[in-house]
Amino acid sequence: MPIYRRKDSPYWWVKLPPIRGESKPLQQSTGTANRREAQEVHDRLAHDRWEQSRLGVRPRHDWQEAAERWILETKHKATHGDDIAKLRWLHPYLGDKQLDEIDRTLIDRIKFDREKIAAAGTTNRYLALIRAILRRACHEWEWIDRVPKFKLFKEAEGRVRSLTPDEFNRLLRELPAHLADMAVFSVATGLRQGNVKGLEWKQVDLERSHAWIPGSKHKNGKPHAVPLNEMALGVLRKQLGKHPTWVFTFQGKPITQVNTKAWTAALRRAGIEDFRWHDLRHTFATWHRQAGTPTHELQRLGGWKTGAMVERYAHVAPEALQGAAARLDALASYAMATHQEKGT
Numbered sequence: 001m002p003i004y005r006r007k008d009s010p011y012w013w014v015k016l017p018p019i020r021g022e023s024k025p026l027q028q029s030t031g032t033a034n035r036r037e038a039q040e041v042h043d044r045l046a047h048d049r050w051e052q053s054r055l056g057v058r059p060r061h062d063w064q065e066a067a068e069r070w071i072l073e074t075k076h077k078a079t080h081g082d083d084i085a086k087l088r089w090l091h092p093y094l095g096d097k098q099l100d101e102i103d104r105t106l107i108d109r110i111k112f113d114r115e116k117i118a119a120a121g122t123t124n125r126y127l128a129l130i131r132a133i134l135r136r137a138c139h140e141w142e143w144i145d146r147v148p149k150f151k152l153f154k155e156a157e158g159r160v161r162s163l164t165p166d167e168f169n170r171l172l173r174e175l176p177a178h179l180a181d182m183a184v185f186s187v188a189t190g191l192r193q194g195n196v197k198g199l200e201w202k203q204v205d206l207e208r209s210h211a212w213i214p215g216s217k218h219k220n221g222k223p224h225a226v227p228l229n230e231m232a233l234g235v236l237r238k239q240l241g242k243h244p245t246w247v248f249t250f251q252g253k254p255i256t257q258v259n260t261k262a263w264t265a266a267l268r269r270a271g272i273e274d275f276r277w278h279d280l281r282h283t284f285a286t287w288h289r290q291a292g293t294p295t296h297e298l299q300r301l302g303g304w305k306t307g308a309m310v311e312r313y314a315h316v317a318p319e320a321l322q323g324a325a326a327r328l329d330a331l332a333s334y335a336m337a338t339h340q341e342k343g344t
Contacts, residue, residue, distance in 0.1 A: 187231075
């Protein structure tokens with residue numbers, strides 16, 4: 001059969017006999033549920049393989065093929081949905097291009113067009129996705145011989161915006177109860193928005209004061225243990241009995257959005273400007289540094305991949321290093337006293 005369906009996929013699949021240098025038939029998704037389009041993919045692939053086998057011609061591959069294969073091979077990534085959205089935006093630029101037609105001129109056009117509507121950091125995420133797909137096409141799939149060189153925008157240091165305890169209390173007074181509980185839990189644990197919204201009771205052990213985020217749902221790809229302090233435990237106890245599966249709910253349903261009109265209105269009434277939900281994580285880190293939590297402990301508490309990502313909070317509590325700096329006082333006093341004796 002030239003094309004066929006599989007129970008585990010919504011798309012048509014192709015199966016082609018092996019060609020020279022291959023030990024088994026080629027089986028792959030066409031990336032489409034439309035039978036006519038799938039047949040076109042099959043015919044093009046069969047023709048390319050015939051040229052490769054009989055004429056020694058290396059088959060050409062287009063961006064659409066590469067994007068579809070990338071989606072299939074990276075479906076385990078936490079950012080899988082984000083990649084799909086980015087590829088959708090990139091399609092008008094790259095959708096009809098062969099991979100060997102994608103050069104620096106085209107990528108620069110994408111770079112500067114995107115930068116007109118988004119920040120440099122956001123634009124860089126699109127460019128990084130293009131680079132990652134082209135590198136895999138070159139080094140793993142062997143579809144192209146080289147990857148065009150291009151530069152990303154230089155990014156400013158990460159934004160750090162946090163609330164003082166007084167500001168946070170003002171915000172809590174203005175938030176509806178379900179958002180206030182989630183905000184307190186976010187500051188208590190440092191968990192990202194998606195992990196708070198998607199928290200399930202099976203991830204929580206109240207007796208051991210412990211929660212965990214599986215690697216498949218954590219940004220750095222590794223399981224994250226979350227020790228629960230009394231602030232976090234108090235919030236969790238309030239949620240008991242509201243839903244059998246989800247920890248945080250509203251009117252009996254899991255919460256899918258926190259950046260709502262209610263959130264914006266509460267910020268305005270509390271007199272707080274330039275503050276996003278993600279900044280609750282910055283507040284968690286800032287308060288910990290001000291309380292003297294060392295870098296290596298904060299890194300583990302917040303689930304950061306590297307210590308360098310935590311060091312950006314060092315400036316908020318320079319007094320935490322005062323004790324370390326004072327360790328030289330005794331030696332310095334002795335040295336100065338000796339120096340003065342020699343001078344007399």
